[in-house]
Amino acid sequence: MSKANKYTDADLQERSLLRATLPRHIAVIMDGNGRWAQQRGLPRIEGHRRGVRSVRCMVEECSRLGLQQLTLFCFSSENWKRPKRELTLLMHLLKQYVIEERREIMRQGLRFRVIGKIQDLDPLIQTEIQKTVSASEANTGMTLCLAVNYGARLEITEAVQAIAEEVRAGRIDPEAIDENVVSSHLMTAGMPDPDLVIRTAGEMRISNFLLWQISYAELWVSQKHWPEFREPDLHQALSSYASRDRRFGGLSETASSEIDASEDLTSIV
Ligand code: IPE
Numbered sequence: 001m002s003k004a005n006k007y008t009d010a011d012l013q014e015r016s017l018l019r020a021t022l023p024r025h026i027a028v029i030m031d032g033n034g035r036w037a038q039q040r041g042l043p044r045i046e047g048h049r050r051g052v053r054s055v056r057c058m059v060e061e062c063s064r065l066g067l068q069q070l071t072l073f074c075f076s077s078e079n080w081k082r083p084k085r086e087l088t089l090l091m092h093l094l095k096q097y098v099i100e101e102r103r104e105i106m107r108q109g110l111r112f113r114v115i116g117k118i119q120d121l122d123p124l125i126q127t128e129i130q131k132t133v134s135a136s137e138a139n140t141g142m143t144l145c146l147a148v149n150y151g152a153r154l155e156i157t158e159a160v161q162a163i164a165e166e167v168r169a170g171r172i173d174p175e176a177i178d179e180n181v182v183s184s185h186l187m188t189a190g191m192p193d194p195d196l197v198i199r200t201a202g203e204m205r206i207s208n209f210l211l212w213q214i215s216y217a218e219l220w221v222s223q224k225h226w227p228e229f230r231e232p233d234l235h236q237a238l239s240s241y242a243s244r245d246r247r248f249g250g251l252s253e254t255a256s257s258e259i260d261a262s263e264d265l266t267s268i269v
């Protein structure tokens, strides 16, 4: 099987997966690079470097699985609090990834997108990001979205400002502001909401990631640090996802039909 090939139903079955129960969109909080390195007596940056390998594995596997989108949290708007040296190395790694991965993105037919305040990044990185975004625009495969200098509160605040401007300009009536209007002003406008959020390295928190978009996402926290997260770990998350009963505030099908069949509402109300 060539690397860019999609899994057939038989390939999926071999991995105990079923196409119908795969998420459309997975979002990943790639955490634990520093701890992975420190546990091995290595500098933190070595963890980030090794984390890039996990990114490559994850992108390729999700593309083979035929997902519509994979969003990776690479750098949060709060990560600027880190030491200067770590920031410099992280930005260097990001630039290298965007340049080196361009060929691979094209070979796999991926659409490359970025969310976050990109304008605050080094102009050279911005240029490289833009090149990859433009080159891959017409591709029809999985969308690979990197969240870089991204923070959900920042995103929502900017959306509120933009909507307020439109109200002031008379282009939108306050009463017409509904969930669709809000969604369409977020950085993720036009993208499907994540169905599954994976966080590595055990922390049970969201850390300001896609707060609006993950309202009904299923959560999976892996104890593995990001640099050691591989295909079998992803498959484990997918198996768990497949067994979830996503009710979106309603009832599961069986509970619904039981109520219809058994309850005589006239005796209650
Ligand atoms: C995730 O790993 C990568 C970024 C946030 C940039 P960390 O660097 O947060 O690793 P830990 O959590 O300190 O182990």
Ligand code: IPE
Pocket: 029, 030, 031, 032, 073, 074, 075, 076, 079, 203, 205, 207
């Ligand atoms: C979340 O990880 C951000 C990214 C993975 C890019 P952090 O390491 O920044 O999160 P906290 O500080 O543990 O909440």
Ligand code: MG
Pocket: 031, 032, 033
């Ligand atoms: Mg961390």
